Amino acid sequence: xxxxxxxxxxxxxxxxxxxxxxxxxxxxxxxxxxxxxxxxxxxxxxxxxxxxxxxxxxxxxxxxxxxxxxxxxxxxxxxxxxxxxxxxxxxxxxxxxxxxxxxxxxxxxxxxxxxxxxxxxxxxxxxxxxxxxxxxxxxxxxxxxxxxxxxxxxxxxxxxxxxxxxxxxxxxxxxxxxxxxxxxxxxxxxxxxxxxxxxxxxxxxxxxxxxxxxxxxxxxxxxxxxxxxxxxxxxxxxxxxxxxxxxxxxxxxxxxxxxxxxxxxxxxxxxxxxxx
Amino acid sequence: xxxxxxxxxxxxxxxxxxxxxxxxxxxxxxxxxxxxxxxxxxxxxxxxxxxxxxxxxxxxxxxxxxxxxxxxxxxxxxxxxxxxxxxxxxxxxxxxxxxxxxxxxxxxxxxxxxxxxxxxxxxxxxxxxxxxxxxxxxxxxxxxxxxxxxxxxxxxxxxxxxxxxxxxxxxxxxxxxxxxxxxxxxxxxxxxxxxxxxxxxxxxxxxxxxxxxxxxxxxxxxxxxxxxxxxxxxxxxxxxxxxxxxx
Numbered sequence: 001x002x003x004x005x006x007x008x009x010x011x012x013x014x015x016x017x018x019x020x021x022x023x024x025x026x027x028x029x030x031x032x033x034x035x036x037x038x039x040x041x042x043x044x045x046x047x048x049x050x051x052x053x054x055x056x057x058x059x060x061x062x063x064x065x066x067x068x069x070x071x072x073x074x075x076x077x078x079x080x081x082x083x084x085x086x087x088x089x090x091x092x093x094x095x096x097x098x099x100x101x102x103x104x105x106x107x108x109x110x111x112x113x114x115x116x117x118x119x120x121x122x123x124x125x126x127x128x129x130x131x132x133x134x135x136x137x138x139x140x141x142x143x144x145x146x147x148x149x150x151x152x153x154x155x156x157x158x159x160x161x162x163x164x165x166x167x168x169x170x171x172x173x174x175x176x177x178x179x180x181x182x183x184x185x186x187x188x189x190x191x192x193x194x195x196x197x198x199x200x201x202x203x204x205x206x207x208x209x210x211x212x213x214x215x216x217x218x219x220x221x222x223x224x225x226x227x228x229x230x231x232x233x234x235x236x237x238x239x240x241x242x243x244x245x246x247x248x249x250x251x252x253x254x255x256x257x258x259x260x261x262x263x264x265x266x267x268x269x270x271x272x273x274x275x276x
Numbered sequence: 277x278x279x280x281x282x283x284x285x286x287x288x289x290x291x292x293x294x295x296x297x298x299x300x301x302x303x304x305x306x307x308x309x310x311x312x313x314x315x316x317x318x319x320x321x322x323x324x325x326x327x328x329x330x331x332x333x334x335x336x337x338x339x340x341x342x343x344x345x346x347x348x349x350x351x352x353x354x355x356x357x358x359x360x361x362x363x364x365x366x367x368x369x370x371x372x373x374x375x376x377x378x379x380x381x382x383x384x385x386x387x388x389x390x391x392x393x394x395x396x397x398x399x400x401x402x403x404x405x406x407x408x409x410x411x412x413x414x415x416x417x418x419x420x421x422x423x424x425x426x427x428x429x430x431x432x433x434x435x436x437x438x439x440x441x442x443x444x445x446x447x448x449x450x451x452x453x454x455x456x457x458x459x460x461x462x463x464x465x466x467x468x469x470x471x472x473x474x475x476x477x478x479x480x481x482x483x484x485x486x487x488x489x490x491x492x493x494x495x496x497x498x499x500x501x502x503x504x505x506x507x508x509x510x511x512x513x514x515x516x517x518x519x520x521x522x523x
Contacts, residue, residue: 100377101378103371103374103375104375104378104379107371107372107375114479115460115479115480115481116481216382218476223481227481227482227483228478228481228482228483228484228487229479229480230478230479231462231476231478231479232477232478233473233474233475233476233477234379234382235382236350236381236382236385236386238467238470238472238473239472239473239476240471240472241473241491241495244476244491245488245491248484248487252484
């Protein structure tokens with residue numbers, strides 16, 4: 001019982017504050033916490049990024065592996081997103097295989113990247129029908145201070161945007177690596193924005209204490225051209241359709257702000273990324 | 277492969293490959309109380325999608341330490357039978373099934389008066405016998421009825437349906453073929469009398485305008501499903517009353 005008393009009191013406090021448009025950490029309802037992106041930290045990975053949103057820390061790494069294509073798309077490479085919740089990231093996390101929260105997070109991040117076609121998988125074919133590149137995108141949650149989905153999506157994206165792929169030459173049926181590097185076949189910069197509903201207010205980029213008392217959350221991913229490419233409602237509350245529309249509007253604005261931040265901190269060359 | 281690309285899914289005059297209009301749902305048949313050993317159950321045939329749902333509970337939580345002191349613990353288990361799809365599927369739960377179990381639970385829990393049953397568990401078991409698109413929507417809609425059959429007090433029924441984008445057009449209630457070839461899929465679960473969206477997912481690419489249209493189409497679709505759910509409840513309990521009279 002005692003576990004539930006503190007959040008109940010906090011929830012009331014958070015809702016009261018939100019009536020005047022403020023939050024426990026001094027932000028307005030639409031403020032995002034400070035985002036920092038550090039790339040290339042892990043030299044052995046083809047790409048890596050350490051992202052923090054406020055106190056939340058997530059690292060993502062990209063590894064390439066030669067493997068078999070899926071039978072229904074024999075000439076396309078494969079992208080796989082995994083998520084590991086490291087036990088030191090939160091007292092709530094336990095060692096062991098990924099639970100439903102980790103599985104959901106990985107699949108939401110995966111959909112945002114996949115559906116935006118950030119990576120042109122048709123350019124990852126080595127021997128048609130036989131060998132393709134498998135791109136492993138793994139995110140590790142290092143410190144949990146709320147909004148893991150956005151942090152994980154941002155880390156995965158930043159790692160991918162700054163990765164390079166190994167060059168391979170084909171000799172008969174074997175794939176040999178030349179040791180050289182090629183640029184990644186990238187076509188977009190998708191950004192995922194999560195909002196929490198608490199009471200009847202929407203909170204951009206929820207903190208840990210806000211997540212503890214939320215009704216539900218909505219994550220929306222946008223392509224550069226403003227199209228929606230993925231959406232996920234989570235947790236056991238509900239939104240009215242009107243709240244859904246409002247959340248998507250806010251998320252769209254925020255996605256542009258965060259994308260600008262990504263382009264600036266990664267010093268992206270606009271020509272390199274498809275239609276950017 | 278190339279054959280399926282040539283095949284059009286929507287005809288010139290806006291008729292889909294199974295003869296439906298763009299905003300027409302498939303034939304849906306719900307049935308309550310189909311299993312003997314559960315507290316509540318329901319079966320749905322939704323086009324060619326066929327799903328059985330059994331509800332156990334409210335019953336003692338097991339293991340006990342998982343019990344919640346102020347409400348019932350709701351769990352959903354979405355599983356696809358190994359023979360439910362084109363190719364044999366391993367019966368071990370995939371990552372997809374783990375995620376769907378979570379979002380289905382979160383779609384149903386807002387409808388249940390969980391605070392009436394502290395320290396208990398309500399388990400919702402979903403077996404997809406045949407999958408032909410929109411299995412999560414059919415599961416949620418049928419599970420609502422299984423909960424009703426179990427006599428669990430609810431705020432409203434949860435009705436669910438998906439809108440997809442096929443060949444640039446928005447279509448209601450996507451079947452498997454349309455889902456695979458389509459450009460997007462957006463399932464929603466909705467409690468009409470509470471105006472509450474309890475599940476919302478999307479993958480694929482849609483513009484903001486298409487998103488706004490989708491929400492309207494989804495509301496319309498959910499209300500149609502809702503009517504069918506109510507009819508199923510009425511016919512089930514009408515049967516129960518006349519049986520009692522005969523006895």
